[in-house]
Amino acid sequence: MKIGFGLYSHMLNDDYYKMAKQLGATHIVAHLTDYFHQSDTGAEDQPLGNVNKGWGIAKESQIWSFEELNSLKEDMAFHGLKLEALENFSPGFWHDVLLDGPKRDEQIANLKKLIRNMGKAGIPIMGYNFSLAGVAGRTIGPYARGNALSVGLEGYSEALQTPIPNGMVWNMVYDTNAPSGNMDTISHEELIKRYRNFVSEMIPVAEEAGVKLAVHPDDPPLKEVRKQPRLGFHPDHYKEVMKFNNSPNHVMELCLGTIAEMVDSDVYEALEYFAKNNKIGYIHIRNIKGKVPDYKESFIDDGDIDMERIIGILKENNFEGVLIPDHAPQVTSKAPWDVGMAFAMGYLKALVGSGK
Numbered sequence: 001m002k003i004g005f006g007l008y009s010h011m012l013n014d015d016y017y018k019m020a021k022q023l024g025a026t027h028i029v030a031h032l033t034d035y036f037h038q039s040d041t042g043a044e045d046q047p048l049g050n051v052n053k054g055w056g057i058a059k060e061s062q063i064w065s066f067e068e069l070n071s072l073k074e075d076m077a078f079h080g081l082k083l084e085a086l087e088n089f090s091p092g093f094w095h096d097v098l099l100d101g102p103k104r105d106e107q108i109a110n111l112k113k114l115i116r117n118m119g120k121a122g123i124p125i126m127g128y129n130f131s132l133a134g135v136a137g138r139t140i141g142p143y144a145r146g147n148a149l150s151v152g153l154e155g156y157s158e159a160l161q162t163p164i165p166n167g168m169v170w171n172m173v174y175d176t177n178a179p180s181g182n183m184d185t186i187s188h189e190e191l192i193k194r195y196r197n198f199v200s201e202m203i204p205v206a207e208e209a210g211v212k213l214a215v216h217p218d219d220p221p222l223k224e225v226r227k228q229p230r231l232g233f234h235p236d237h238y239k240e241v242m243k244f245n246n247s248p249n250h251v252m253e254l255c256l257g258t259i260a261e262m263v264d265s266d267v268y269e270a271l272e273y274f275a276k277n278n279k280i281g282y283i284h285i286r287n288i289k290g291k292v293p294d295y296k297e298s299f300i301d302d303g304d305i306d307m308e309r310i311i312g313i314l315k316e317n318n319f320e321g322v323l324i325p326d327h328a329p330q331v332t333s334k335a336p337w338d339v340g341m342a343f344a345m346g347y348l349k350a351l352v353g354s355g356k
């Protein structure tokens with residue numbers, strides 16, 4: 001297995017590539033969508049959002065070109081890093097795929113072109129989250145050891161029950177001129193139908209391009225968020241999602257924090273299952289305390305998940321993919337996000353390299 005580093009769009013620069021390399025990363029998972037554009041929460045290094053604007057306004061209207069992707073890959077390669085995956089499509093160019101809106105077919109055609117661009121650039125994985133509400137309802141506070149800032153949920157809050165306004169999807173605004181009113185609530189069956197159509201159209205293109213499509217489980221993993229259903233909120237739901245298509249290119253972006261947050265989940269059993277079935281694209285390795293709707297993100301060594309056991313399961317299953325601490329508590333310092341991630345990387349490297 002390999003250790004990587006997740007970088008948000010504003011971190012895709014030489015300084016962060018140097019940092020990642022110095023901290024022992026060999027791979028990068030890149031977020032090209034800017035989750036912080038015109039966000040009014042003041043969040044800088046951890047997307048938060050509010051019920052009116054979500055994480056912010058999606059400024060990406062065009063898919064990323066082969067040239068952009070190849071240039072990004074080459075910049076990282078200069079620092080001895082491999083671009084392993086892109087994480088998340090932008091609501092700016094896939095909103096109607098999620099909403100089954102009037103531009104759906106045009107946007108699906110563009111997603112296919114993006115996957116082909118990735119294949120041509122040699123980027124092997126596209127991570128995504130197929131949801132209407134996105135990563136909604138998060139709070140931030142002194143939740144982690146020593147009162148370090150981290151994210152979490154504090155009950156089934158009003159934010160989690162507030163309908164999604166028109167013009168917003170995936171917790172971002174894609175149309176600032178949308179008419180007033182809210183998104184109509186859809187059934188779980190309708191969401192599954194939209195997702196199955198997405199998978200059946202995209203997987204053949206992904207196979208041809210040599211790109212895996214890796215689905216991130218819904219975070220927070222609740223049955224309903226902002227009056228909309230979720231793809232899943234238990235590991236068994238994602239075992240079923242993987243059966244929607246038996247292609248080796250239909251895999252999980254396996255977020256261990258999200259799996260552990262799930263009520264009645266066994267994160268070790270889930271990891272074993274997806275690893276044994278070769279259904280893991282890459283892994284988000286972060287720790288938490290609690291279960292939805294009350295959980296808090298913890299330091300990697302200080303949560304409900306026994307990370308030594310996790311690494312042991314991966315070694316037993318000869319997992320060859322990439323692990324990234326996709327985010328971590330922010331350590332009180334001149335660079336809270338950086339120091340928090342450095343701690344996570346050091347701990348992870350010691351575990352993975354320990355030969356255990």
Ligand SMILES: O=C(O)[C@@H](O)[C@@H](O)[C@H](O)[C@H](O)CO
Nearest residue numbers: 047087128129135216219326
């Ligand atoms: O704050 C974050 O960046 C994380 O929560 C992401 O892992 C996010 O959950 C995924 O990118 C959703 O697809």
